[in-house]
Structures are given as structure tokens and as C-alpha cells.
Amino acid sequence: MATAQLLNSSSSFLHHRRSLSLISCTATSPITTTPPPLPRPIPATEFSARYVPFSSISSNTPTAESYSLDQVIYRSSDGGLLDVQHDMAALRRFDGQYWRALFDSRVGTTRWPHGSGVWSKKEWVLPGIHDSDIVSAFEGNSNLFWAERFGKHFLHMSDLWVKHCGISHTGSFKDLGMTVLVSQVNRLRKLNPRSIIGVGCASTGDTSAAFSAYCASAGIPSIVFLPANRISMAQLVQPIANGAFVLSIDTDFDGCMKLIKQITAELPIYLANSLNSLRLEGQKTAAIEILQQFDWEVPDWVIVPGGNLGNIYAFYKGFKMCEELGLVDRIPRLAETTFASAIQIGDPVSIERAVHALRGCEGIVEEAGEEELMDAMALADSTGMFVCPHTGVALAALMKLRRSGTIAAGDRAVVVSTAHGLKFTQAKIDYHSGRIPEMECRHANRPVTVKPEIGAVMDQLNKLLSRTR
Numbered sequence: 001m002a003t004a005q006l007l008n009s010s011s012s013f014l015h016h017r018r019s020l021s022l023i024s025c026t027a028t029s030p031i032t033t034t035p036p037p038l039p040r041p042i043p044a045t046e047f048s049a050r051y052v053p054f055s056s057i058s059s060n061t062p063t064a065e066s067y068s069l070d071q072v073i074y075r076s077s078d079g080g081l082l083d084v085q086h087d088m089a090a091l092r093r094f095d096g097q098y099w100r101a102l103f104d105s106r107v108g109t110t111r112w113p114h115g116s117g118v119w120s121k122k123e124w125v126l127p128g129i130h131d132s133d134i135v136s137a138f139e140g141n142s143n144l145f146w147a148e149r150f151g152k153h154f155l156h157m158s159d160l161w162v163k164h165c166g167i168s169h170t171g172s173f174k175d176l177g178m179t180v181l182v183s184q185v186n187r188l189r190k191l192n193p194r195s196i197i198g199v200g201c202a203s204t205g206d207t208s209a210a211f212s213a214y215c216a217s218a219g220i221p222s223i224v225f226l227p228a229n230r231i232s233m234a235q236l237v238q239p240i241a242n243g244a245f246v247l248s249i250d251t252d253f254d255g256c257m258k259l260i261k262q263i264t265a266e267l268p269i270y271l272a273n274s275l276n277s278l279r280l281e282g283q284k285t286a287a288i289e290i291l292q293q294f295d296w297e298v299p300d301w302v303i304v305p306g307g308n309l310g311n312i313y314a315f316y317k318g319f320k321m322c323e324e325l326g327l328v329d330r331i332p333r334l335a336e337t338t339f340a341s342a343i344q345i346g347d348p349v350s351i352e353r354a355v356h357a358l359r360g361c362e363g364i365v366e367e368a369g370e371e372e373l374m375d376a377m378a379l380a381d382s383t384g385m386f387v388c389p390h391t392g393v394a395l396a397a398l399m400k401l402r403r404s405g406t407i408a409a410g411d412r413a414v415v416v417s418t419a420h421g422l423k424f425t426q427a428k429i430d431y432h433s434g435r436i437p438e439m440e441c442r443h444a445n446r447p448v449t450v451k452p453e454i455g456a457v458m459d460q461l462n463k464l465l466s467r468t469r
């Protein structure tokens with residue numbers, strides 16, 4: 001199986017979970033039981049955000065070019081990337097203590113929209129949007145898991161954590177960005193019903209799954225462009241089930257992308273691809289959430305699996321905002337991990353964003369190949385996890401970084417798990433049955449076929465027991 005395909009594949013898995021591993025809260029003293037006062041609510045109109053050219057952010061030069069978030073625009077005047085810039089002066093009128101208390105007060109509630117991990121940080125995400133325009137499945141608030149056995153056993157690390165961003169509505173972190181993009185589209189359609197008749201995306205996997213679910217939830221028509229005969233049932237099923245208009249086109253992924261760009265230039269169809277900077281605003285909340293789950297203690301490393309490299313920048317942006325607004329006094333180093341293959345994404349959309357992020361945090365890049373990622377995934381699963389291949393790349397890269405001493409045994413490191421492993425069952429089955437060409441599958445756990453007779457079963461169990469004794 002080609003791993004590039006495997007890395008892009010998604011499946012029928014729909015997972016609903018609203019749980020928190022560590023909820024930071026103020027310890028109640030045994031003498032007084034008065035709860036701490038909740039922060040004064042602030043009207044969202046005190047804050048604002050706009051699009052600016054990303055180049056003005058990365059070069060730290062002020063720009064006269066900016067656009068309202070209510071405009072439909074994907075690129076700056078010179079064809080570059082855009083970025084959502086917040087009015088930091090307005091946000092700075094409240095100190096770090098204030099923001100920490102505000103965010104902590106919203107965790108785990110059912111209050112609309114703050115019960116969502118993304119919208120609990122609404123003032124930092126899309127401050128201007130009306131609560132009733134928000135399209136949310138209460139995404140975020142994902143589990144931060146102490147990977148004790150994997151860390152100690154395979155890495156000699158005792159402070160290794162996995163942020164399970166894939167334990168989410170459609171099974172990947174793409175939900176975090178899509179709630180923001182679709183909410184803004186929902187707002188634009190209410191402001192002017194003719195402005196956007198639908199939303200389009202060309203993606204084989206997690207993006208189209210998140211995209212079609214959020215559009216369906218808001219009743220917005222969604223159109224998915226997919227390369228015919230190149231994607232699995234698992235990748236198709238979420239958009240189909242969510243009622244997307246699925247166009248199967250006799251071309252490859254790049255061909256679909258080119259067509260959808262032409263179409264969105266002609267028709268009032270909004271483009272939901274990865275250059276869209278709105279999505280990063282939602283994704284950055286996962287970084288804030290990590291700090292919050294550690295009671296605002298900063299980990300040493302955060303390891304992020306990369307593809308088009310938007311998410312690495314989103315994490316950087318989330319951490320950086322927390323530092324700039326005084327919630328923490330430093331930021332973690334980021335390690336961006338990539339899949340090494342001849343057929344990987346050759347031209348990541350967000351490369352400039354990633355370069356800026358890595359420069360700003362003494363970040364590093366590490367890669368892993370197909371066999372390394374499959375082995376790492378199997379080892380992680382053998383300690384009770386169930387990770388996706390992207391997370392396998394991150395874990396394999398982490399093993400290399402430990403071997404080279406770049407990441408030390410005592411460091412606190414967080415691996416970002418980007419999708420749910422249940423989206424990738426075929427890859428795991430292939431590995432465990434040793435069916436992957438030119439791969440040793442050295443951690444395969446093959447099921448044993450046995451006759452329905454006590455003697456035969458006993459023989460097998462005796463063999464097992466003599467091995468473990």
C-alpha cells in the first residue's frame with residue numbers, strides 16, 4: 001500500500017466524545033469554600049480582527065493593506081498568503097491572569113458557544129461574530145494523555161504526553177478549523193444571501209469529512225471535488241453521508257484543486273482549502289488548550305505532524321498569543337515532522353507560515369519513512385494507544401530526536417495526534433498480517449487460526465504460556 005494514500009485516507013468513523021483529561025481549576029481551600037469570582041464578561045465588540053498579508057506578519061512590518069473578515073478574499077494583492085490579525089492592543093487591556101481565569105471558567109460547560117474548545121477562546125478567534133451565527137459541534141477540549149508506558153519503555157522519557165486532537169466530531173483536528181470557516185460563511189450568507197451559494201473543497205480525506213459535516217449542520221450546500229478511482233470507500237463515506245454534492249472527476253488531486261479554483265473564481269462558491277487563514281484561527285486553540293491542561297505550565301517540546309504545514313503555524317500562533325498577552329512567559333520549541341517519500345506533497349501551501357513558526361521558537365524539522373512510521377504506530381498501539389499514520393510519523397521522528405539527544409530524557413514533550421486511528425484500520429490490518437510489500441512488519445501481532453477443539457486450543461495456549469514464562 002502506498003503510504004501517501006494511507007496518510008490521506010479517512011474512514012467511516014464518527015466519534016463523539018466530550019471529555020477532558022485535566023481540567024484546570026482553582027484549588028478550593030479547606031477553610032473557605034467561596035468559589036473564585038468569575039471574570040467580568042466582556043462584550044465581543046471590544047475586540048476585532050482583520051485580514052492582512054502574511055508577509056507583513058513574518059517581516060514584522062506594518063501594512064496599509066487589510067481587509068474586513070466580511071470580505072470574500074483568499075490572497076493578498078501580490079498573490080501571497082493572508083493572516084488573521086487581532087487587535088492586540090484591545091486584548092492587552094486585560095492581563096494574563098484575566099484571560100486564564102476567563103478561559104478556565106468556560107471549560108467543560110454546555111453554554112453556547114463557550115462549551116466548544118475553540119469558542120471558549122472566541123475573543124481570540126473571531127471576536128466579531130454573533131453567537132447565533134456560530135456553527136459548532138463542541139469540538140476541541142480533547143484529551144491530553146500521559147503516554148507513560150510508551151515514553152518509559154521506548155524513549156526513556158517519563159513526561160511524554162499525547163494531545164488527542166483526532167478524538168473529535170469527524171475524527172481529525174480539521175474540525176477545529178472548519179467550525180471557524182463555516183461559521184464565518186454562515187455569517188456572510190446571513191449578511192447577504194446571494195454572496196455565497198455554497199462551499200467547495202478538493203480533498204481526499206479529513207478536510208472533506210470535517211467540511212461536509214459542518215456545512216450539513218448549518219444547512220449550507222457543500223461541494224466536494226474528488227479524483228475518481230483514487231480514493232477509498234472510507235474516504236468517500238463521510239461527505240456522502242453528510243449530504244455533500246460529491247463530484248468524482250477523472251483526474252488526480254492537483255487536477256481537482258485546479259478545477260475548483262477556476263470554479264470558485266466564476267461562481268459564488270466559497271473555497272475551503274488549506275490556504276484559508278480562518279481555519280488556522282480555530283486550530284491555534286489546541287495550543288492554548290495544551291497550556292491550559294498543564295495549568296499554564298509550558299512544556300519543553302510540542303511535536304506536530306505536517307502536511308501542507310498550516311497546523312505547525314497555527315500552534316505557533318496560539319502559543320505566541322499566550323506569551324504576548326501574558327498567560328505564560330515563554331513558548332515551547334516546536335518540532336515539525338514530515339513523511340519522507342517520493343510522492344509526498346511537493347509544494348506545501350503554508351511553507352512560509354511554517355518557516356516563520358520554526359524561526360520564532362527555535363523549532364526543528366525531522367522526517368520519517370514508511371517503515372519507520374508503521375513500526376512506531378505499532379509500538380504506540382501496543383501500549384494502549386490507537387494512533388493514525390501521521391501521528392506515527394511524529395512518534396518515529398521523536399524516537400530519532402531522542403536518539404540524537406536533541407530531546408532529552410527529562411524534557412516534557414507533547415506529541416500532537418492529528419486524526420483518530422479508527423480512520424486507518426486497513427493500514428493497521430495490513431501491517432499486522434504482514435501484507436505490506438518490502439516491509440518486515442516486525443511488530444506485527446498475527447492472530448492464530450485454530451480448530452474448534454479443546455486440544456488444539458490448549459496446544460496454542462501452552463505455547464503462549466511457555467513463551468511468557
Ligand SMILES: *Cc1c(COP(=O)(O)O)cnc(C)c1O
Pocket residue numbers: 172173174206207274305306307308309310311312388390418419
Ligand atoms: C491535514 C492533516 C495533517 C496535516 O496538517 P497540515 O496543516 O496540512 O500540515 C496531518 N495529519 C492529519 C491527520 C491531517 O488530517
